Amino acid sequence: MNLLFYLVPVAALIALLFAWIFFRQMMKESEGTPTMKEIAQYVREGAMAYLKQQYKVVIIVFAVLAVLFAVLAYGFGVQNPWVPFAFLTGGFFSGLAGFVGMKTATFASARTANATMRSLNSGLKIAFRSGAVMGLTVVGLGLLDIAIWWTVLKLVYDPSEAQNLVVITTTMLTFGMGASTQALFARVGGGIYTKAADVGADIVGKVEQDIPEDDPRNPATIADNVGDNVGDVAGMGADLYESYCGSILATMALGASAFFGDTDMQMRAILAPMMIAALGVVLSILGIYVVRTKEGASLKDLLGSLSRGTNLAAVLIAVLSFGVFYVLGFANWWMLSLSVLSGLLAGVIIGKVTEYYTSHSYKPTQKLAESSQTGPATVIINGVGLGMISTAVPVVTICAAILLAYGFATGFNFSVNTLSQGLYGISIAAVGMLSTLGITLATDAYGPIADNAGGNAQMSELDPSVREKTDILDSLGNTTAATGKGFAIGSAALTALALLASYIEEIKIGLGHIGKTVLEVGGRTVDTVSASIMDIVNYYDITLMNPMVLVGVFVGAMMAFLFCGLTMNAVGRAAEKMVIEVRRQFREIAGILEGKQRPDYTSCVRISTKAAQHEMIFPSLLAIIVPMLVGVILGPAGVIGLLAGGLGAGFVLAIFLANSGGAWDNAKKYVEEGHFGGKNSSSHHATVVGDTVGDPFKDTSGPSLNILIKLMSMVSIVMAGLTVMLH
């Protein structure tokens, strides 16, 4: 069975190999005209400059936290000695994944634009393969990190002891905290950067001066395009690296505890998520190769081709998961596979619902566009309403998936005795959803690449037909990305649930560290090491009647809102500065609007860089400090309340923000297509206000929430030792 493990590093290396192949293929293409090259170079430089600034801040935060963990580990002895190192590697690999993705994207955009001049199909191929570089890098680095730590820790802790398997897997979870921390900074910083530029550019460009998006006369255009790369590409890469590793690591930890005592079964349960992920890599590469169309393919062909790739990978992973559990010798192998299937189905449904609410092919967004006839206020009211209503089906779907995944894993026994197995079922469902990330992320990341290609085409003043084609590619990406986004959202909720259980596990280990080897629970005495999750729950009274838990729930729900408010205001403030600067340039630099004089792009780049670097610090630190404080003040019961409240409110809030933003974006496009007065009508201006408001909703605050939820869990897990010492 140990041989099976070698599939994992092999899959990791295969992923990285193919990422490298696709990267080389893309680099062979021409970047086009000298202007195209020049603009691509501007964007590349801006993006790299920003990333350097961001990493500087992140390195300081990581250094401080690593020292703190070292003190807790070596000074107070309440933490595993490997934690500081695991934490650092997680952050490093997450940053690397974002860096590679962004590097690739900035090289790919001009090449995509250039290839699109030849044909839509050539453009698609380059953009999509470049997206695949990011997808495969994320999964490759993730699996590699997991494989390395598993190998190292198995050498240190004898894996034939049940407790050691728990220690190994929970230690590995802390590299998840590193990944989450870096991801949060990347998402928040990148999100603020891109939306400050985008909102600023839109307000002066589209609303006040009536010039199109990405027009070279707009001083904020380069900043806007840089932003797409640092926010949508680098941010998304770090984000999904965190999700991917988090789901696998949480499942490994749950596997070690669910089958505690039977080291053989523990080992199988630990291997299962790694195996599914490794197979997912192979299927993703297969799927990527399926995405190829004949020259002169119609739009429908292209769409079909993209969907074929992701669907094939998803269907095959569902089928193969039966094989994985069978080969690993699980008695309930087909039931566990049905848990995985429940997760995959939930992801597909959430994706479809998202599409229904946010695509202008359907009623809700069309109605939203219609309300633009009565001005921006009704567009905003109806968009907020639409987003809030759109949370219903995804939440009910994820609830059904939770109960089904749990039910299948336990034979629909909902008693406390099978709790761990049930949670394992939930967690492995999340792994299934993310296992084909190699290809789903490719369909997601390829959107911003196509978008940037369009920006390059516009700024290089290529024939408008090029921009039209890249727009088609972009909107194609939005449709195919829906499934991937459904998987990402759904798996975040499931993983966060699993992390609640991991927290309890870590509390147990913490009790061991402070020498509390037996616990009094409800009149019985139990060994701490063999205490069940329910024993710990009873020991700390983690019920919903405990005021600590209820206070925690309030604080958790509040954290989701506070975090969003801070990031939203950061965008608002930075965008105002951008507007003022752009207005100044139009006013003071003669000839910009006539295209006779180049605007000063760098001052806008500077505003975004400074704002992002400055504004990302407070909300991100809050996400780290509040769970620590709650642990210190309210104890484990308060922490569980915090995590549950944050998860409940944050998950729903994230869907609301994402869907409101998406619907506003597409309502604007719908009007631009000629409805209700078309471009430059008062309806159009009203929808531009909606789109602008939606920018930070869907690209800054919303996507950061999923990371926030998991980071708060990770911080709690890592700080559990201290919490136990104090309570």
Next chain:
Amino acid sequence: MNLLFYLVPVAALIALLFAWIFFRQMMKESEGTPTMKEIAQYVREGAMAYLKQQYKVVIIVFAVLAVLFAVLAYGFGVQNPWVPFAFLTGGFFSGLAGFVGMKTATFASARTANATMRSLNSGLKIAFRSGAVMGLTVVGLGLLDIAIWWTVLKLVYDPSEAQNLVVITTTMLTFGMGASTQALFARVGGGIYTKAADVGADIVGKVEQDIPEDDPRNPATIADNVGDNVGDVAGMGADLYESYCGSILATMALGASAFFGDTDMQMRAILAPMMIAALGVVLSILGIYVVRTKEGASLKDLLGSLSRGTNLAAVLIAVLSFGVFYVLGFANWWMLSLSVLSGLLAGVIIGKVTEYYTSHSYKPTQKLAESSQTGPATVIINGVGLGMISTAVPVVTICAAILLAYGFATGFNFSVNTLSQGLYGISIAAVGMLSTLGITLATDAYGPIADNAGGNAQMSELDPSVREKTDILDSLGNTTAATGKGFAIGSAALTALALLASYIEEIKIGLGHIGKTVLEVGGRTVDTVSASIMDIVNYYDITLMNPMVLVGVFVGAMMAFLFCGLTMNAVGRAAEKMVIEVRRQFREIAGILEGKQRPDYTSCVRISTKAAQHEMIFPSLLAIIVPMLVGVILGPAGVIGLLAGGLGAGFVLAIFLANSGGAWDNAKKYVEEGHFGGKNSSSHHATVVGDTVGDPFKDTSGPSLNILIKLMSMVSIVMAGLTVMLH
């Protein structure tokens, strides 16, 4: 001790007597010129016509629910036979409170305008005394209903048996469900009515035609003024009736269970909230009489006078609560009084924070107004951010109050053994906050009356100085109402927590109904009747690791958003219809804008009435049906999850919506005062968009959430018998 109880009906009658006296005094005043009378008559008729429509719908809903409860009680025997009747009286009295308040307000507005012509002080007196009619009617009817049911049920169930006291108090809780149901319809229906008219009137009037608020040329003006009465007055009356009774009833029920076994202490604990409420009535009347100023009083005098009234009542109730617990012979009398004090302090802090974030005397709203220089999009983004950030301090404050109120009541013993006493402490703190509702509601309700007086003055084309004075009164009201609003928000959270415990109590009674007299809990056998809250919690595994609980938390959080989304969209849709109608009238009826021709007011009134009546049904029914379904499908654990998730997310969401809306409103006023370009500048138009978006935030969706949270608890409590039967 039983003699002390008679204070309660006496206080109720005193409240109603003074309400009647104030009403007569107000009616003696002149309504002013014939035009003023005519307009007041229009508003009165519109309001009554709408209320009739609303009550028709509510009566049908009540009839269906009463039949359902009768079937559960008499058919299945899983419910107390008094429930259908208690439910109906709660609804009836809540409706009556709203009706009286609205009737008074519609009589008072022209009279206030007329008196304001004499002096600011005369206007204040009439408006404030009319507000007091509503305040005293609400508390009078509330206490009366409580006193009647307590007297009747004590005759039926022998109160010297411990279990009977539990049965009496939990039965009385069901009249809380009647009050909540009617309150939700009133808030949602009234909120949709008023904001459809307001938004519609503003969009065409202020933005498109540049005519002032309440201009008689605007066809939606009458509908707007009717809306203020049915939404802000009748809706608020029903809302606070529900809060007031809910807090007292929940505390009575907790008192009966916290001291179970010692009937004497049970009785004292049941009497305490009634006594505090009764004293609060007397203090409120005292406070109302303190609000009187000499003729020619300055604005500062008026403000001081209003604050003096509410502060005096609040300070005295804090002092007298020591006396109440002492006289009732509580061993920990001064500690319990400190619980009350914690609640009062929290209310004051929440009120101040609300003022800080929403008043244009402070930075946040001034900054928001400043962002109008870069257009409506930044106003919306920053306003949403401001509202979300503003949730932090109130949530932390209420958390501190929860822990302190619990801690004082238990001598800071946070073990499960003192859980019931701790929850009793939390609940009695809520009673303290609402005990002076007689006067705090007066300061709240007087705002809309002054607002309407201004509307009447404007439409009757009185001298602009009258409008200026009523505007002063209105904004004065906004400042003084802050404390009352702080109490209302804070007490809602505390009461909702107490209702969680009442639900557990009701589950116990339900177990009795189905003949389950002993329970197996953690290996022990306990009598159902004497089972503790924790026994039931353990029996149904109501911990945060139970997937049913977690699924419940998700659904609860989602419900808060879904409900808001539905009501928000209802306003959006209705407002669009209103805009289209107002535009049509301006276009088709010649001479409206020149003031030569009266617009068709009634068609706008009809649009609002129809929209409110139609759109309130679905969201309100959802609030009733979802908790029932969750109980049936997920059982008691799921229900507790639902309530906790709904409370956590809903409470924070409500604060966000209220404060964003308030800040937008005042940012607009700040610009109108001449900042950033003043009236009719592009900054002004941007803030009008903000204000319009904020209307449904702060007056429809936000205030409905507090009721939603409690209604879901009440429904769960009433349906507990059925839930137990099925699980």
